Amino acid sequence: MNRFFTASLCAVALGAVAVQAQAQENPTLTIYTYDAFAASWGPGPALKEGFEAQCDCEVNFVATDSSIGALRRAQLEGDDTSADIILGLDTATVGEAMATGLFVEHGLEFEGLDLPLDWTDAVFAPVDYGYFAFVYNSEIVDNPPASFEELAAMPDDFKIVIQDPRASTPGLGLVLWIKAAYGDGAIDIWRGIAPNVLTVTNGWSESYDLFLSGEADMVLSYTTSPAYHLIAEDDDRFAAARFDEGHYTQIEVAGILSASENQDLARDFLAYLVSPQAQAVIPETNWMYPVVEPEGGLHEGFAQMIDPDPALLLDSDAVTQNTRAWIEEAFSALR
Amino acid sequence: MKKPSQPFADLSRTGLPDLRWRPGRVLAGFFIALCIALLIGALLAALTFAGRSFATTGSTVADIGHLVRMSAIQAGTSTLLSLIVGVVLAWSLDRLRFFGRGLIVGLLSSALVLPSLVVVSGLIAIWGRVGWANLVLAPFGISTGASIYGFWGIVAAHVLLNGAFAARVLLDRLEAIPPEKLKLGRSLGLSTVQRFKIIDLPAILSSIPGIGATIFLLCFTSFAIVLVLGGGPANQTLEVAIYEAVRLDFDLGAAVRLALVQLVVCAAIIIPASTLTPAANLFGRRSELHWPEGMLVSAVQTVLLIGLLACFCAPLLAVLLRGSGTAMASLFGQASFWQAAGTSLWIGLASAAVSLGLAIGLGMARSLQRRNSPARMILGVPVFTYLAVPAVVLSLGFFLLARFVGVGPAQAAPLVLVIANALLSLPFVFATLSPPLEALAARHTKLIRSLGLSGLAQWRWVEWPLLGRPMGYAFAVAFVFSLGDLGVISLFGTSDFSTLPWLMYRAFGAYRTNDAEAIAAVMLIVAVVAFVVIPRIFEFLTHARD
Structure with a gap:
């Protein structure tokens, strides 16, 4: 009995080793984020659909338990990471993120944002607040x-x-x-x-x-x-x-990893993310304020907030x- | 001819395995022990190695001595109370017969299935500020206030979880007392106290070290309960401190050092528990013989049972009531629920099978070794060690190992979950199976040798039928434990791979409390059903082949 189990364990382990990550043909943009963002009721699915309609690529949200968890995972993976973007860090944790040296500048200009301050961060783009x-x-x-x-x-x-x-x-x-x-x-x-x-x-x-x-x-x-x-x-x-x-x-941000092989695509995604079209998704999925006002404004319920x-x-x-x-x-x- | 209870009395105390009888079984046991030790070693090594390449921005873990002391006091208190409650419950349940007893016995261990967060919310539904207890007490102008938070809140939650588990295992031991023994005791007219000392105590004593060690480790490394009910930084465990340190500081080297501290402290419990196990000599089939106590004692037992069961069942009932109704109906309409349920089910079954195999392998080899020998310790320690390693270290370690062997996180997640859950439930399974395996070896080795049975025939004709009941329960425990465990996959997460507890946490994290409560109720129902049905299936399988 136990010999049987031992044998099957080995077989399972060996089988798993044989399974390798599949090579991708179309460019895939991989975004590490916290779970609620990627969940079916979160902003993830709509953003994926919206960006895929314009990018000729595939967007893959990978959910970890938290944004810090996403950062740590990318850190552990180092240069081999499959992540192109880490999304969901916030103004209090960007310092920790910068200290890892994993990110590159996004090279984008953000003007006319509805944020309570001027956005000058060269590495991180605002997502919502x-x-x-x-x-x-x-x-x-x-x-x-x-x-x-x-x-x-x-x-x-x-x-x-x-x-x-x-x-x-x-x-x-x-x-x-x-x-x-x-x-x-x-x-x-x-x-x-x-x-x-x-x-x-x-x-x-x-x-x-x-x-x-x-x-x-x-x-x-x-x-x-x-x-x-x-x-x-x-x-x-x-x-x-x-x-x-x-x-x-709290301003949630997204940043591009220097290990990413799709940095141009990642940059396009960040630009999309800050567009009114993408921002329209945020308020009623992530229950935060958008960084630019979407067309048609916010649901009137938000006007009752303090x-x-x-x-x-x-x-x-x-x-x-x-x-x-x-x-x-x-x-x-x-x- | 050697005496069956001490088959190998003349072996030297070298610690080398005794291979003169059933060498295959002994070697298989040692092989399993080695694999577990290697796995844990590899997890820690992976973390140490990786830790060297990351600069940490600081460290927030201070005063380790205080943390160890607090954790030990809390875990010691929880263990002692759980064992006392367990003995009282098992003793009363063994003597009393009433309608719905089977369901109550099934319910007893089902608290184990629930992610601790759910147990906590059940407990709060009863003892919290707006809990049932206060609804009853309010007219009298009394309130429990915030007494469920803090040290005693933690202990109460731990006793709720583990007392029921202890009771269930001990009840099994009591029910396995051979009817001849009971008949003899009855004809001798033993008093309640004499009966407990002469008949019951020897039956349950062999299970106490295993159960006690398991409970202590669970409480020592307790996480979610401590965080919710602890009331703040004053009541932390070492496990929590390690988690927070890794989380914020990412100081992996420090995490490994703290994990080693935790392992050393836990070793003080693990080593004696796996070496000094009292003999388990009583073993039999479920006894049809019912020998109740006298009127007075029965009345006392009834009162105790009702009181304790009310404390055990009320929080579970609260979880059930909250989660049923429209919320559950809407949950059943979600594809993601069925997907997660399917994943949970097969992972639970797979890890239960692995866990059962490991426990039987280790337990068989151990029962063939001389009492109190180092070889027994070597076979016993791996059972508990995994439980003593901080979950965050396991999670990171598995992640690094998977990368090291070149498996993507998404592919590795199911396998890791099966292994992790099997090892996590191993102490429970071992605590259930080891005493009967010992008793079998002690009682039947002489007969088996004289009959010249092969190892396979011994399993088929002696062990399989006799182990049916404990195996059924052990399988149910492992299954249910895996079902409720959030596991080590938080880093592995992908949107395609989800289990029920994982789905529940996601729902909690997105204001979807109704969904979360419904999932908790579903898990509770599955657990109770598993505890009622799985042992029956095993009993049927084993009896059918008599």
Whole structure:
């Protein structure tokens, strides 16, 4: 019996070795991204269709668990990587991405973007953007806090769920948000809100699930999260709490790998990605703001979202240099 | 003629395998052990090697001593409570007969199938702020508040998962007590305590080290539960710290070093558990003989059983209720669901078969070695080692290995998943199969040798029929465990290859909570069905050939 199994194991292993990646004849543009972007309900399929109609090529989205996961995979693969583009890194992680030395300049000019800043990055192209915010259920919470100081002053049984800054982009976004708003006073804010933190989950999904099942009064998410409930579920109970300090900006980006053999094609894709045609796909699949206004504008549901003014964003070099110290600062208050 | 319980008493303590009887089986066992050791070594080496070529921008893992201490305290507490709960549950279930008992027994281990995230959400549905418990307590002005978060929340979730598993394995051991033994005990008029000490304890003792070690390792390396219920950085495990370090810093060298720390700590549990296993001498068919306790004890057992089962079943019921209804109907209309279900099913079956083969191979070889000999340890340690390696190290290691042998991630993903799941469920399968294999060797070797049966005939006529029940359960455990495991393929991901838990996580990550809850409910149903049906199939197969 066991000999049989051992033998079959070997056979299976050898068989797998024999299977080699197939050579492609038409150029294939391979894009590593996070799972929700490539999923059937995400922007991936429509973007693939849209670009294939104009490029005489094939677009292949490869999903990993996260954008950082996509970056790490390309890093492990090095020069052999099949990826041409990595899509989904954000303004807080581009520093880490630059440090890998894997990317080349895109050589594109982006003008007239709807971003809260001038886009001058020579390596990464913007994909979409949003603002971090705490989301609450208006049927349960009557008077949401309007600032971090008000949040800190809430009674201890007012609970929020946040995400681990080491694993989740909103989690890291909160660290940067508080830092951008309070600078050296950030540690006091963290100490103030620590009793209200129900738990720190690994990913956004776990947090959001806890919030939807009523475990917490607010969840760290995006200003546009209520738009999903409003548009896709026709449910207007959810709202984002507007904070006086402003809201931290997350811009998702895409970059071309220097190991890519299809750099021209990749450049065309980035140009397509920032076109109104491609951007029209983003809002109701990725639930973020498009970087240029699509024809016909946004679904009216987005107009009901809060105004994040002032939109906060820290310099990306400062972020890369200080991320670990700032995370440690936040954790020292939470411990 | 040697005594059957100690067939090779005169062998020196060299650690060399004893090859004088069934050398093929012994060598096969050692071959499996070697393969597992090589695989783990290769995974770690791949990571160390790759780690040298990447500069890291920093490291966030501090205070390893504290992390190890916290993890050990948490895992120790969880293991102890799981074992106590398991013994009480098994003892009560063994004595009581009631309608729906088979279903309850099936339900007992099905918590194992669920990705921990689902267990957590079930637990929260009961004990959370707006949970059922608080709905009941509210009129009295009491609330559990946020007590499910933090250290005790983690322990509660672990006991829910593992206590039920322990109970299921121990119940099997109790039911395997030969009827002659029970008849004798009854005619001697043993009291409840005497009966437990003289008849029950020897039957379950041989399973305790295996189950205990498995549970300890699961809790020590626990991940999702710790992250959701932990309440923050105060309650981290080493496993979580390793994950976060790799995630942010990509310091692969540090990840390997931390993984080695974790392996060393876990070795303190693994080595004694795989060396010092008490003898398993009791072995029989499912006993038709039912010998209940007296009125008073039965009443106590009933109360205990109802209390514990309520705690076990309520979270699962909550998962089931949430996921059924319209959400499930819409799920059944999605092609991606059926595709993922098909993949999960065949991966579950394949890895269960591999796991069963590995466990039988190792267990047979081990039962032929002298008690407490180094050879037994060598055959026991690989069973648990895989569980002690951090998942993120496995994931990266497999990815690098696949690249090294030149297999594309998409092609490698199914194979890697089968191997990884088989090795992950190996401790469960081994804990179930090893005691009966030991008992078989101890009881029947003399007879088999005197009859001059070949190895194949021994399997066909002695082991296959007698192992039917434990094999059925072990297969179900491995199948169900693979079904619920998210696995190591997060790096391998492609849009074409998806399993049910993977699909569930994707749905969770895209506001599609209804879909996710429906998938969780489906997995739970499949698990319960598997636990009821698979052991029956094995029992049928083995009995039919009597």
